[in-house]
Amino acid sequence: MTGGPLPAEPYDVVVVGAGVVGSAIARELARYPLRTALVDAADDVGEGTSKANTAILHTGFDAVPGSLEARLVREGQRLLTRYAAEAGIPVEPLGALLVAWDEEQLAALPGLARKARENGYRDARPIGAAELRAREPHLGPGALGALDVPGEGVICPWTTVLAYATQAVRAGVDLLLGCEVRDVRPGHELVTTRGVLRARYLVNAAGLYADELDRLLGHRDFNVRPRRGQLIVFDAFARDLVRHILLPVPTALGKGVLVSPTVHGKVLLGPTAEDVDDRTATGSTAEGLAFLREKGRRIVPALLDEEVTAVYAGLRAATEEDDYRIACHPGQRYVTVGGIRSTGLTASMAIAAHVVDLLAGAGLEPGPARELPAVRMPNLGEAFPRPYADARAIAADPAYGEIVCFCERVTRGEIRDALASAVPPASPAGLRRRTRAGAGRCQGYYCGAAVRALFEEAR
Amino acid sequence: MTPVRTVDVLVVGAGPAGLGAAARLAALGAGTVEVLERERDLGAVRRWAVAARRAGAVLRTGVTVTGWAGPLTLDTTSPAGRERVAARAVVLATGARERPRAARLVPGTRPAGVLTGGELRRAVRRHRQDVGTRAVVVGTEPDAARRAVRTLRRAGVEVAALVTRERWRAPGALTGRLPVLDGTAVTGLLGRGRLSGVRVRRGDGREATLACDTVVFTGEWVPEHELARSGGVALAPGTRGPAVDGAFRTSVAGVFAVGALLHGGASTVGAVVRGRAVAAPVLAYLSGRAPWPGAGVPVVADAPLRWVVPNRLGAGGGRFLVRAARPLVRPVVVVSQDGVLLLRRRVWRALVPSRSLPLPAGWAARVDPGGGPVRVRVW
Numbered sequence: 001m002t003g004g005p006l007p008a009e010p011y012d013v014v015v016v017g018a019g020v021v022g023s024a025i026a027r028e029l030a031r032y033p034l035r036t037a038l039v040d041a042a043d044d045v046g047e048g049t050s051k052a053n054t055a056i057l058h059t060g061f062d063a064v065p066g067s068l069e070a071r072l073v074r075e076g077q078r079l080l081t082r083y084a085a086e087a088g089i090p091v092e093p094l095g096a097l098l099v100a101w102d103e104e105q106l107a108a109l110p111g112l113a114r115k116a117r118e119n120g121y122r123d124a125r126p127i128g129a130a131e132l133r134a135r136e137p138h139l140g141p142g143a144l145g146a147l148d149v150p151g152e153g154v155i156c157p158w159t160t161v162l163a164y165a166t167q168a169v170r171a172g173v174d175l176l177l178g179c180e181v182r183d184v185r186p187g188h189e190l191v192t193t194r195g196v197l198r199a200r201y202l203v204n205a206a207g208l209y210a211d212e213l214d215r216l217l218g219h220r221d222f223n224v225r226p227r228r229g230q231l232i233v234f235d236a237f238a239r240d241l242v243r244h245i246l247l248p249v250p251t252a253l254g255k256g257v258l259v260s261p262t263v264h265g266k267v268l269l270g271p272t273a274e275d276v277d278d279r280t281a282t283g284s285t286a287e288g289l290a291f292l293r294e295k296g297r298r299i300v301p302a303l304l305d306e307e308v309t310a311v312y313a314g315l316r317a318a319t320e321e322d323d324y325r326i327a328c329h330p331g332q333r334y335v336t337v338g339g340i341r342s343t344g345l346t347a348s349m350a351i352a353a354h355v356v357d358l359l360a361g362a363g364l365e366p367g368p369a370r371e372l373p374a375v376r377m378p379n380l381g382e383a384f385p386r387p388y389a390d391a392r393a394i395a396a397d398p399a400y401g402e403i404v405c406f407c408e409r410v411t412r413g414e415i416r417d418a419l420a421s422a423v424p425p426a427s428p429a430g431l432r433r434r435t436r437a438g439a440g441r442c443q444g445y446y447c448g449a450a451v452r453a454l455f456e457e458a459r
Numbered sequence: 460m461t462p463v464r465t466v467d468v469l470v471v472g473a474g475p476a477g478l479g480a481a482a483r484l485a486a487l488g489a490g491t492v493e494v495l496e497r498e499r500d501l502g503a504v505r506r507w508a509v510a511a512r513r514a515g516a517v518l519r520t521g522v523t524v525t526g527w528a529g530p531l532t533l534d535t536t537s538p539a540g541r542e543r544v545a546a547r548a549v550v551l552a553t554g555a556r557e558r559p560r561a562a563r564l565v566p567g568t569r570p571a572g573v574l575t576g577g578e579l580r581r582a583v584r585r586h587r588q589d590v591g592t593r594a595v596v597v598g599t600e601p602d603a604a605r606r607a608v609r610t611l612r613r614a615g616v617e618v619a620a621l622v623t624r625e626r627w628r629a630p631g632a633l634t635g636r637l638p639v640l641d642g643t644a645v646t647g648l649l650g651r652g653r654l655s656g657v658r659v660r661r662g663d664g665r666e667a668t669l670a671c672d673t674v675v676f677t678g679e680w681v682p683e684h685e686l687a688r689s690g691g692v693a694l695a696p697g698t699r700g701p702a703v704d705g706a707f708r709t710s711v712a713g714v715f716a717v718g719a720l721l722h723g724g725a726s727t728v729g730a731v732v733r734g735r736a737v738a739a740p741v742l743a744y745l746s747g748r749a750p751w752p753g754a755g756v757p758v759v760a761d762a763p764l765r766w767v768v769p770n771r772l773g774a775g776g777g778r779f780l781v782r783a784a785r786p787l788v789r790p791v792v793v794v795s796q797d798g799v800l801l802l803r804r805r806v807w808r809a810l811v812p813s814r815s816l817p818l819p820a821g822w823a824a825r826v827d828p829g830g831g832p833v834r835v836r837v838w
Contacts, residue, residue, distance in 0.1 A: 237688065284566040286646065308562040312569060388525065391541040398538035403523045406497055443559030445575045449582035
């Protein structure tokens with residue numbers, strides 16, 4: 001139920017924020033006989049920080065040892081890897097190379113390998129320039145060596161959120177979109193743009209706005225300091241230039257810029273890291289793009305000759321502290337999940353399990369857990385079969401042979417399925433995240449009007 | 460996969476060049492000539508489709524070529540299923556597209572209402588969609604920009620301004636009663652949900668915001684080269700289209716390339732004519748009279764020239780086309796190989812980036828086949 005009036009009777013749990021973290025929490029709660037609502041101000045799930053993720057499935061090798069983030073990323077990677085295989089979320093275990101471009105970075109590699117071991121990750125090892133060159137022949141000149149982290153992978157961030165939300169909705173969770181929480185009155189009466197919502201327990205997964213919601217509950221534990229990350233996506237031919245996730249070596253100056261293949265068959269260059277005041281400042285800037293291109297030219301020079309398919313910017317919900325800010329307030333029957341940065345995608349399922357434990361500790365009696373009915377998401381990954389190339393699927397339904405988006409080879413059948421799904425898109429951009437329609441090199445030159453027509457028809 | 464079907468000539472793309480090629484090939488008796496077109500609706504080129512069919516070519520629409528299964532063998536997808544088609548010769552006529560906003564690296568937000576000229580045309584003509592109320596058109600190529608302005612006005616959209624980096628003389632004559640901001644760059648897009656305006660910077664550094672709910676990026680044609688490239692066809696660095704000789708032969712035996720795929724935008728009629736010109740070389744190849752040439756001496760354009768077509772020397776071909784990257788006033792164009800002058804010609808007009816300059820090809824006979832690349836430059 002994405003529209004319509006809000007129910008008068010209270011929910012057992014209301015989760016505010018339908019990003020990757022909130023959706024994972026709602027999915028976890030759906031396993032119990034509880035009345036749960038997943039609420040978001042936007043008109044689609046994953047519409048904030050989650051959609052602009054760098055899409056890496058982390059091992060957690062470089063987390064701060066002993067931190068909550070280190071534990072949840074480690075557990076989350078295991079959980080999400082298994083879940084992705086079941087739910088059809090594309091994952092490619094490419095492995096990462098942290099490339100050292102100067103002596104200082106080279107000297108940092110053994111320490112990073114040690115830190116990885118402290119984080120329980122034992123497969124990281126430094127490699128020399130010759131091996132690095134053999135494994136990444138298109139790397140720019142001057143690379144001195146790398147830390148090989150074979151366990152890192154890439155994942156589809158859009159399908160992940162949708163899988164969680166779809167499974168939650170199918171299991172009875174109410175998804176309330178376009179529902180911005182404006183105030184919280186005592187007794188968990190949430191005043192929203194769609195009316196008043198009542199909850200016995202409240203989970204704050206509001207991402208960039210988590211501190212504001214926290215304040216409505218009387219807490220001043222942290223401040224969100226949005227950190228903008230601009231990204232450039234290069235077209236499919238760039239994919240042949242990069243075999244691993246090429247990570248920068250973190251230095252005192254920050255985490256730096258990565259070059260990474262995507263499961264959609266493209267290459268990502270970014271992100272920038274700019275502290276901004278405005279929580280809606282998701283625009284790219286000329287300076288940011290010039291900076292990324294300069295970095296990209298150094299890392300994989302041939303990349304810059306390839307066509308750009310997309311430029312976008314996301315805001316990480318950073319706080320003044322490095323670790324996640326997950327806190328339970330038992331007296332208030334309230335859990336805050338703040339300060340979740342880009343690792344939140346990997347950690348999402350572990351965060352969800354942790355939050356449900358906290359809710360139980362605060363008095364929630366969830367009842368017996370059950371296995372959720374499995375979901376199988378439409379495949380958006382290049383490494384797995386897609387309908388346009390599947391003779392049997394086309395024979396069974398010719399709509400899978402009718403390619404609408406030529407660059408990404410998205411068929412009318414896939415678009416129709418997405419429009420009729422349990423969590424349907426609210427805009428052509430939402431349709432793009434569900435199908436890849438319009439995500440290619442032509443950016444709608446050929447298919448934009450046709451895709452929009454299909455979207456309008458379904459409304 | 461279904462068994463392989465075989466035809467004599469497979470033309471990929473039913474734009475003007477592909478249809479012109481198919482019509483001529485069928486008329487000259489090239490055997491079975493089949494055109495594959497991924498769009499279902501042919502739109503503006505319908506009359507050339509009629510001509511191609513009348514000549515005996517088979518035209519199949521709604522069929523997408525998804526890749527190469529082997530030399531001269533293509534895999535296709537259509538509602539009828541997957542099919543593999545082999546040919547004795549393949550003519551690539553996949554056209555060109557306008558470079559969209561992202562690839563132009565125009566910063567700002569990502570609102571709705573950001574189009575290319577091609578998307579605008581399809582939205583208005585084919586789907587009768589609402590394209591906003593007030594638009595800004597961006598582009599350096601007068602033909603493409605003018606076409607977008609016309610389409611917008613026909614759809615009842617007010618055109619607030621035409622923004623171009625170039626210096627356009629007599630702008631009023633271009634589109635009539637339209638503010639033309641020449642020497643101006645688009646520096647950002649504004650608005651959430653829907654576009655609210657574009658930021659521009661004039662040549663003198665002044666900045667301004669133009670309020671609009673639609674922006675149309677026109678021109679900057681990019682060859683749709685993905686099929687060519689995935690088949691191992693070498694590209695020419697200047698055009699980013701397949702490198703061809705004067706007989707439209709690419710680096711891969713039996714694969715020809717024609718039309719806008721070679722260098723971006725071209726007029727419809729011009730593309731039909733050039734498409735027809737590929738028929739004779741294809742027939743010569745099919746008859747076995749003309750063996751496929753080796754790599755050939757490359758012909759390259761040096762800055763400030765952007766490209767030259769054909770870009771490999773071989774048999775055939777009447778003339779070369781040269782395009783400038785920026786306006787050049789009465790340049791002297793020089794063709795040379797390894798320091799040996801082959802042609803020197805004063806151009807008695809301005810060379811603009813949106814128009815090609817034809818060069819005669821008489822000098823090609825004096826090129827040393829074992830020598831270095833032929834360079835086209837301006838003095």
